[in-house]
Amino acid sequence: MLPLVLSALLLASSPATPPADWSTPFERSSGNTTATYAQCIAYYQRLDKAYKEITVREVGETDSGRPLHEVVISTGGGKADPATARRQGHRVVLIQNGIHPGEPEGIDASMMLARDLVQKPALRQLLRNTTVVLIPIYNVGGALNRNSTTRVNQNGPESYGFRGNARNLDLNRDYVKQDSRNARAFAELFQRWQPDVFLDNHTSNGADYQYTMTLIPTQKDKLHPVLSQYLTAQLLPALYQGMDQKQWPLTPYVDFLGRTPDARGLVGFLETPRYSTGYAALFNTIGFVTETHMLKAFAPRVWATYDFMTVLLQAIQTQDAALAQARTAAAQQMTAQQEFPLAWKLDTTRAETFTFRGYLGHLKPSEVSGQPRLYYNQQEPYTKPIPFYNSFRATTTVRRPAAYLIPQAWGEVVERLRRAGVQLQRLRQDTTLTAEFYHIDDYKTSSRPYEGHYLHSQVQVTAQPQTVHFLRGDYVAQLNQPAARYLVEMLEPQATDSFFAWGFFDSILQQKEHFSDYVFEDLAAELLRQQPELRQRLEKLKKENAEFASNGQAQLEWVYRNSPHYEAAYLRYPIARWQGRALLVD
Template structure:
């Protein structure tokens, strides 16, 4: 076994590293050790000191652990300035590791890849037209919480970090709400670099199968057409071919509805709460390589190394096509008037993949005596399996000229600014015609999810009305320089991961004033006598709905809600849409 592991390690790169440059993973004959946080950052500090002409290491903002996020920049000439890098027409590959530190393969693989890019001349050429940005460890908090038990489904390493961060947040659900300092620092770094391709390394859970590496790519249906076509037609085929040549056949991430994968694989819908969904909002193609948790740690690290190397090779080879696809996507988005905000799987469309699996069977459980699933590794197979990889939009909205945001919602204003939006404070009071949303209905989770009771299935009533805004309130224009899709998917409340969905506006859902029945009875009766249309609407409701006709309190509540006594801010979305031309101040 030791000889096999050593041989595998030696084939990882053409030239084995000198003893002084071996990582903790490489120094373990069993290949079952991942670096600690101190070892990881210390290793990059050592690289930065030895190779300043190519590797730049810097702090990139705080985290909830009280320690800084780090940014490692690998370039052919030491250029760590994003603007200069773009002027040199280099593509930018952004690699992030350790968001779930119990899935640490990318931490160790990136350390080795960074070293090899510095020390091996045949690999240095891969940086010719690509700058690589590495976040060595994103969830520093979880990496410091080292243990050997929390990844119960996983085969090594001997010790590892914890999924949650210091606030017990799963950071791969925090890309939109950005409650953690980690996410805020990441957003600033992402916006600074605006990468062409984003990779976040993971380890899977779920079924057993033959593959060491599986892959989630940004859902092509959600990308701008030029990017989706490029991803499906050029980038993904090259990645799969490159990994096959390196003896790591890949499959799409193994997610399915039936008992076993043969029931059909389903593409993962990575909404903006996830890293690749967030990246897609900015026309960045995202990937989550997911190594198989039941394979030993050593091949998982090796396959991650080879995936990152293959990605670097491919981005360099396809640099002109990638640049052209992103440029076309930006141009198309500037002209786009309607944007999808929610998606569902299209089960009428599928492709076929040759899946390498194990037969799934049942046997009596030694715990319960009931039938339990197991995968028979003595019965491997390769057979065609349907892969459902198309999503259809379920909700969409037209693009306004601008959104108007009262300055009271400072948290939302801060989020927008951090993610590349330009918000302009109004200098004077303006009164303009706008589109205002009122919440008619929505569903809310019964239990908290990542600290929030998340809303979905939002039903809105749109009202065209005149609204006044005060000096210091904000306007954000959806012009060509704006992150248009990000603004649409956060500020349109019906979007899957909107700020409303995450509870940022929950206070408007609660009435602040109400009535006492015995007092309002007389007011309501007088109102109905004076307002014939209102009375007629009430009578029609009673005629059409016997249950309502028999419910006195419900009728009184209806009259209240349809009267001037009902507070105007209740169920009113405070962010409004302006559809005019030019600037808001000129339209008042």
């Protein structure tokens, strides 16, 4: 009997199993350490095993050869898929971290947020009507390329990743062209979840000022008007107020016109679809980019990012119905929208006033060059109203067609359309159609490569009906679908980030056939004899232009370009704008 009693007493006095240590590498350090890729993924996998509310999945490849992960946080564990989340009426918030792994605040803040959403009752309630989807580290290759020197202007952490990915691409310029496997995986993830709100965490470069965090919301004039009204009247005020309460006052992203922010004022950021939030806006998703200030210490930058995410989730929970209503209205109204903007310009005649907290900037001689250099004096803080130019107007618009006809030869374009959720049909049989085609009249091309492409800009086109033979299997993209705006901005060549602008159609810019002048001379003469009106036009040009009149080769070229022998497809944009009858499609 005694041994049993003794054993019971020994068991009762044995120390309890210590609680699991859920601290992150950031928390275990002096506040100047960011998690490695391996540490980050392992931490989420531990959470997945411990909590039914957290699901970690591989969702695609990256250029590094390592997978892209998503972390889904939802109460009950049964809403870890998009269909269930939508059926339950949940708002979906997609948070992306580490697109530039040298700007890692979101990586560490999101690890703590995921843990606290399931461990802290006050935060757990934020999941009542919201599903959170995290991309732990988007630029995996950049995260693996760890160093302590490339962020030369940044105050910590001790080591971090590199801006370029495994192919040295800046992934925040790759959302439409999708040169990287990362961007292709993101597009599929984005369309699967169709988030209501998207957040991309960053660190700023630029001026010195008092704020720890700056914010880029989707440019209000680029959002659908219903969403723009909701963003500016409800969501943004709640975010600014919430961050004020947490002692992290916000400012618009500090991009400015003069030498210093207070010289001529701040300028809103125009995020075209190459950028994450510009891409999201094509699908009526409200986007935010946090930009913590590079000169502040790493720890407050991380905590400001953490607090912003909690404030955002709180605002979305409070405004759940308003957000849902705005997105539904925008989707419905887009089905009837006839005019779509393609390019934008800052309106410098309109400015808001923002009370900005900065430091005075001065000039002093450079110790390197002896020339005047700028510096900010932190002993001279100021708070004063300055202009904020945040209105953009459309400079190019287009009327929507009923459909686009896309020859199957342009497979790279079709692949990207499919990843964007575009509903495509295919012609059942070879068909000759008269449709509207663009002739590329002029364009400018960058003299240096930009993210692997020589970008085209200032594209000028002439629209004209042409009769063209399409093949069985060519694609038809109707515009009465949710991806209508995406289709317009990708397939209209004048759009800033269209597939034409990125060089996907460059082969049409090169002539494939020409003539031998000594042979064509006789044929040209016969053409002029058979077509007196052509001869009259030629003679008129010679009278009007002495240089042309003295250039026999130019005259021969003119006859060739106005003859049946000239290439019909040269400089003809191959995608047709269709307004006609219904087509036989599968």
